[in-house]
Amino acid sequence: MTKRIALVTGGTGGIGTSICKQLHDDGYQVIAGYYSGGNHEKAQAWQDQMKADGYDIAVAYGNIRDFDSCQTCIDGIRKDFGTIDILVNNGGITRDTTLKKMSPEHWDDVIATNLTSVFYMTRLVINDMLEQKWGRIVNISSVNGEKGQFGQANYSAAKAGMYGFTKAVAQEVASKGITVNTVSPGYIATSMIMDVPEEIREQIRKGIPVGRFGKPEEIARVVSFLAGEENGFITGANISANGGQYMH
């Protein structure tokens, strides 16, 4: 059997890199989506590093907040590798500030990059998946989409929106061998978190019952499980991986 093809948006980022490595180890042809404002050298350097570490992972450029760019990205992958079997919508950003200071740009940037992108990418792969009667879609949400977070009205709204999208699409495609799920990481030690001032970070850490931040590999394991051939029965679900920070 030919290798299944997995696209991970934000694949060269903190959690994305671990997801790419895990899916590579699971035996898939993995493609890491990147944007980096068009800095192709950065993606090339990432790919070279992966290769040196024993991971043969392709890279594909695309701005996930732009439909035409997503289309070009997917068309290129289709041409070079074939249809996408596994889509991990992992790309995302934060623009934190309290609502009283939040500008329309803060709002629009976060909704477009974290939520509208999920519609764009899923819309662009779903017909192929329907046709081949198999597919896995995993959307990376956040504990802050589950519980809300001070200073993150935009991010919490975008990440919570993913649950509705996931459950609606899961119902539409369930009879065609396609599963759609979310994973909601708690605080994971990537630059997204390590860039937060130390004093605030320490406060966050104290609120995590296991007493530490999560590791990107711990999120990658959940994605691997949901993306697996054997997982045909979990769909429309959300798996929280947050060290006990939020239980519901």
Ligand SMILES: NC(=O)c1ccc[n+]([C@@H]2O[C@H](COP(=O)([O-])OP(=O)(O)OC[C@H]3O[C@@H](n4cnc5c(N)ncnc54)[C@H](OP(=O)(O)O)[C@@H]3O)[C@@H](O)[C@H]2O)c1
């Ligand atoms: N770290 C955490 O504690 C945590 C917790 C809960 C949820 N999450 C979620 O996990 C996901 C990965 O986060 P991370 O911690 O790994 O952060 P990260 O290292 O900053 O990675 C984010 C990725 O998103 C990509 N991205 C941003 N804007 C994009 C655009 N317009 N087009 C295409 N790609 C774009 C970036 O790609 P380029 O650099 O190439 O632009 C980057 O690879 C995000 O959805 C985040 O919200 C993270």
